[in-house]
Amino acid sequence: MGIEEKAGDLGVITTSLEYVVNWGRTNAMWPLLFGLACCAIEMMGAQSANYDLSRFGMEINRASPRQADLMIVAGRVSRKMAPVVRRLYDQMSDPKWVIAMGDCAACGGIFNNYAIVQGVDEVVPVDVYVAGCPPRPEALIHGIMLLHEKVKREKISGKKEDPIRLSQPLIQVDVAKK
Numbered sequence: 001m002g003i004e005e006k007a008g009d010l011g012v013i014t015t016s017l018e019y020v021v022n023w024g025r026t027n028a029m030w031p032l033l034f035g036l037a038c039c040a041i042e043m044m045g046a047q048s049a050n051y052d053l054s055r056f057g058m059e060i061n062r063a064s065p066r067q068a069d070l071m072i073v074a075g076r077v078s079r080k081m082a083p084v085v086r087r088l089y090d091q092m093s094d095p096k097w098v099i100a101m102g103d104c105a106a107c108g109g110i111f112n113n114y115a116i117v118q119g120v121d122e123v124v125p126v127d128v129y130v131a132g133c134p135p136r137p138e139a140l141i142h143g144i145m146l147l148h149e150k151v152k153r154e155k156i157s158g159k160k161e162d163p164i165r166l167s168q169p170l171i172q173v174d175v176a177k178k
């Protein structure tokens with residue numbers, strides 16, 4: 001049975017090329033298999049059955065930067081690691097996006113010292129900052145959804161939007177009730 005018999009007369013659909021391209025980009029973002037510190041554990045948690053990143057078409061973390069278009073910088077970036085992060089970014093296919101996951105990736109976090117890069121935006125352009133130490137998987141997923149919205153607004157030939165800063169924790173524990 002063909003799609004016509006199942007769905008009936010679909011008629012004519014009109015849309016813009018930009019919409020279709022951005023829809024395709026947001027539904028098949030492949031993250032780079034890459035974690036730097038403790039935040040990476042939460043990133044792995046986001047891939048688990050409880051949180052199910054597969055529903056965004058991004059269950060496969062690519063081991064090769066040439067097959068990835070999303071870099072999630074999960075953890076602190078040491079000065080020694082910074083050139084490696086940049087090289088991986090340069091090897092990723094275009095168009096590509098970056099999420100800075102956690103306070104360390106965003107601004108160095110508690111590591112205000114000479115050995116840690118004070119924000120991965122010194123090394124690669126960041127699209128979304130997800131705050132937290134570490135951010136929970138829900139916060140990362142929220143950041144990914146904001147990135148999807150951002151990509152949908154992008155013009156194919158236009159310049160990129162300013163970064164999104166996700167600063168409020170999604171889950172707030174009411175200590176007074178405990």
Ligand code: SF4
Binds near residue numbers: 104109133135
């Ligand atoms: S933000 Fe916190 S959890 Fe994440 S890498 Fe830094 S110290 Fe570890």
